[in-house]
Amino acid sequence: MTVLRHSLARTISRIGLASSSILASAAILATAAQAQAQAQGTATAAADENDDDVIVVTAQMREQNLQDVPLAITAVSGAQLEARSQTRLTDITAQSPNVILQQNPAGSGNSMRAFIRGVGQSDQSPSVEPGVGIYIDDIYFGTVTASAFDLTDLDRVEVLRGPQGTLAGMNSQGGAIRLYSKKPQGEGGSVEVALGNFKRRDIKASADFTVVPDALYARITGVTRNRDGYVTRYDYACLNPSDSDVVSGAIPRLAAVGTDCKLGELGNQSMYALRGSLRLAPAGSPLEINVSADYTRDESATQASVLIASAESASKGTASPSNRSGMSIPYQGVAFDDRFVPYGKYRRASSPLNDGYASYANFYDPGVMYSAAGPQPAGAPPSAIPAGAPLGPFIAPSASQVDGWGVSGTIDYEISPFFSLKSITGYRKYFSQSGSDNDNSPIVFIQDNSKFHHRQFSQELRLSGNLVNDTVHVTLGGYYYDAATRYEARIHTPFSGFCAAATPCFSFINDDTADLTTYAGFGNVAWDVTDRLTLEGGVRVTHQRKDYTFGRFNPDGLGEYLPLSNPENPLSGQVGTYKETLTDLRLAASYKVTPDVMLYAQYATGFKGGGISPRPYSFYQIRPFGAEKLKSYELGFKGDFLDRRVRLNVTGFYMDYEGYQGVPQVCIGLDGQELPPDRGGVSGLCGQYLNIGNAEVKGFELETTIRPVRGWSIDGSWSLTDFTFTSINYPTTSIVVGASRPGIGKWKWSIGTQYEADLGFGTLTPRVDVNYTPGYCGDFLCSPNAQVAKFTMVNARIAFQTIEKDWTVAVEATNLFDKYYFLNKFQNAFYTTGQPGRPREVALTVRRNF
Secondary structure (H helix, E strand, O other), rough: OOHHHHHHHHHHHHOOOOHHHHHHHHHHHHHHHHHHHHHHOOOOOOOOHHHHHOOOEEOOOOOHHHHHHHOOOEEHHHHHHHHHOEEEHHHHHHHHHOOOEEOOOOOOOOEEEEEEEEEEEOOOOOOOOOEEEEEEEOEEEEEOEEOOOOOOOOOEEEEEOOOOOOOOOEEEEEEEEEEEEEEOOOOOEEEEEEEOOEEEEEEEEEEEEEOOOOEEEEEEEEEEEEEEEEEEEHHHHHHHHOOOHHOOOOOOOOOOOOOOOOOEEEEEEEEEEEEEEEOOOOOOEEEEEEEEEEEEEEEEEOOOEEEEEEEOOOOOOOOOOOOOHHHOOOOOOOOOOHHOOOOOOOOOOOOOOOOOOOOOOOOOOOOOEEEOOOOOOOOOOOOOOOOOOOOOOEEOOOOOOEEEEEEEEEEEEEEEEEOOEEEEEEEEEEEEEEEOOOOOOOOOOOOEEEEEEEEEEEEEEEEEEEEOOEEEEEEEEEEEEEEEEEEEEEEOOOOOOOOOOOOOOEEEEEEEEEEEEEEEEEEEEEEOOOOOOEEEEEEEEEEEEEEEOOOEEOOOOOOOOOEEEEEEOOOOOOOEEEEEEEEEEEEEEEEEEOEEEEEEEEEEEEOOOOOOOOOOOOOHHHEEOOOOOEEEEEEEEEEEEEOOOOEEEEEEEEEEEEEEEEEEOOOOOOOOOOHHHOOOOOOOOOOOOOOEEEEEEEEEEEEEEEEOOOEEEEEEEEEEEEEEEEOOOOOOOOOOOHHHHHOOOOOOEEEEEOOOEEOOEEEEEEEEEEEEEOOOOOOOOOOOOHEEEEEEEEEEEEEEEEOOOOEEEEEEOOOOOOOEEEEEEEEEEOOEEEEEEEOOEEEEEEEEEE
């Protein structure tokens, strides 16, 4: 505790004036609450209507009231998800402080970028690990691909902020998101239908029944969600028949004659899922077994994307602007200029489109794709390789698909009144296919067809005990995780500088496999020193090993793709290995000022595992990179006041961030020196990840719920993430000391309110939610075109429920004021694209409970 006390003392001065002021205010409130409790003798019982505020969580491997856990947690019940019209995991980011959950932009497959307190991951490559752990019924989901789950039949969602290094499951550096399904209870069920604009058609049904009285129960749930896309793909040649490149045939027409020039849509949803669960819980038995299985098929198209700036304007506003449209696609004979921009400041006045939800992406290369040439001279740089013969057209799929299933089993056994055993076993497998026309134009810059095959198995075992008159709570556990991912892709980027510009050749088949094995042992103890003071400690030792095998083949699937290899030592078949053993600690102290007010302090560490260079342009670039490591110092306050009509939870934190994983400008060899050009040391052509820098992160989080009168509730959150790079480890990085991490904003807030009016024959509940998402820089240089602007979103819902609560009818509107905004942007030297958020959507939902 001495170490913790000194560390926290140092930290308070670092957290900053804003969070210190909030914590000071919290301490004043705590003192006032203590005085009030002493004056009254005992705390007044909460009103019946506030019983819904008691959310039981299992963040510390035992059931506890959310307000009694010395961790920064946002817990969202299934009823709250429904009231806020939230159907996907990405939706909960709105009310979760310092949390970013967003669908990745086109080109990153069916994946999600997940960050908590500025720590996370967006790269879908199996070479890198998620920075935020996602769990389904305590089963870790090991990839960012296919992680934007549908929120079907959930009991609750727990968002744990900060390192979860010594607690259950896989080590999670930034935090963890835990989804808990409803368990079978033996009776009940429901059918729900939602219809809305964009041809929304959602159906959800569940049935809960008893198989064996007082012993075995079952639950079955099915859901299907369908809606049209909101970005329309147009045929450029059809809309611009007099364009000289259309007349010459360089830009082919793909839309049939007599049509409206539409090729398709982006950003639609077409999925269905099934889930079944069994609960064996014989009355009076110390044994409970829960078994579940689920299946999901998502057949959605590529996520929405639009062209913001072409090669003509991509670098405008930077220190060295240049117009690259003339040199961009010389082999196709088409300049990549602003005529392909359908909306915004770079749109040409003569354009037939003026639509922020439009794209000229056609997913089509008309036939100027080249294979690799014969063997190159030993040691020759990639640019010396001539192109081979054309292979014909390449059509990338418009797809963001997942076909996956999983099974899990949890066994709880009460050995004695003092000890219990828990076993958690899970297996999951999925196939994901995605495609993109990344440049959103009718010319050929970046297209891909990516396929992920993933399977994973995990086993966790915990022994928990309550000792010394139930004042000492101990958990010992072990964890095993084994995963294999195969990443197949057709990467088609003919503009890349590996061959002469007039004869492009950068098109190949990627076939990589990643195998990860993790072993961990952990222990946690909580000692209730008094009925007010609790001290906690934990330790975890983790060993990880990842083997990554590379495959790069010609587009026809035959032979080694030589522009990325040397015939004497080809890239295909090369194996990179990462392995590391790490130890994490947690120390915490909590003090109950009153039964409803708690102060706590915590020191915790966590890591994000390392890996191997995911995208080498030369076998010389293959090398492992180490884990990111985090040391977190946290002070918190949780309080309920005025008969639990006012809840206020505040946390201030400071984190030392060591070994940030990023891509250097010039690749580094195993000797720590820059690679020479003939061995992959070409500036801007590095496929490595390295631990390129260190940072500090500080901020705070505030959450509140207020119930002024019966039936009326107000909930809100406010947070700050201040991420600053403090040093660099390699001189070839883009990191700027003093700058923030790209993709991370600072201030974030939300507020929502609802009122349940009793009509005598039922209730009418209107609700409004307003949330503010900060803007951020899209790259280290904060290029103007890559900056994502802040936005404020308003959603509304009004629901009627009969007095028997068997019928519910609701009307909802998301993005009520039809705000046009971007979730994220992607920029390279030749163009900038962005993913616009969904426009206003209105839906009617009817639900029947049985």
